[in-house]
Amino acid sequence: MTCVDVSWSRATDTGIKALTDTCTGLKTVVLNGCQVTDEALNALVIRCRDSLRRLEVFGCLSISPSCLNTVSELCPGLETLNIGQIPKVTHPYLTLVTSRLKRLHSLNLTGLHAVSDQTVHQVLLQCPDLQRLTLSSCPGVTDMSLHKISTHAPHIRLLDLSGCGKVSDAGVKAVAVACRCLQYLDLSSTATGNRGVSLLAKYCSTHLHTVKLSFCQISPEAIHNLSRQCKRLKLLHLYGCTYIPTEKEIRDINPTVTLYPLT
DSSP states (O other), X not given: OOEEEOTTSOOBHHHHHHHHXXXXXXXXXXXXXXXOOHXXXXXXXXXXXXXXXXXXXXXXXXXXXXXXXXXXXXXXXXXXXEOTTOTTOOHHHHHHHHHTOTTOOEEEOTTOTTOBHHHHHHHHHHOTTOOEEEOTTOTBOBHHHHHXXXXXXXXXXXXXXXXXXXXOHHHHHHHHHHOTTOOEEEOTTSSOOHHHHHHHHHXXXXXXXXXXXXXXXXXXXXXXXXXXXXXXXXXXXXXXXXXXXXXXXXXXXXXXXXXXXXX
């Protein structure tokens, strides 16, 4: 066995320790929402230090920054790390952890109040191969982070900025112009408007396949233009938008697009 996913199962230290005692060579460990502590996670990474490539501990509220520091020391080969909604994480520990993870491709920092534009900048410099970055509901993230992404991670493929209220059309422009591999973009509940969406239609027409604009103020014209110009667009989220076209309306423009909510 190389993969274990016990997300939201109420697994505790006892179960994780039993797993650690019986499994070696684990490559993927997903513990999202579990009631695990530093003791169990430390034991697991010691056991799987040479093989572990993916670790997800989203919402494991008892995990400490020092434990994450141990993870980065013992598992420098990690490629995917999800530490969203771990409230104890601080800026110094976050930048220290990512400084050791040079092979990181995917990083989820959802809901971390410690994340600022400075944090994002340092992470990008330390993780040059990053392709998937989730900054959802990080209140310290502004357009400056998007400018840094456009400069240091133009190869980014997935970018989730949902709930970052300080992200606006100016930041979207930087990403749209520079990030020519971007396939998935979530701008839900940001300050993105018609100009930002028009820029996505202009510069991302050949590669975007998922765009989420829920709870943004977007005009019918901007939505139609995005659907028309982005030939590879497959998924469009417009929950909570003032104007939501019918599915037929969008399909008449681009038959490959699936629209949510369905109308």
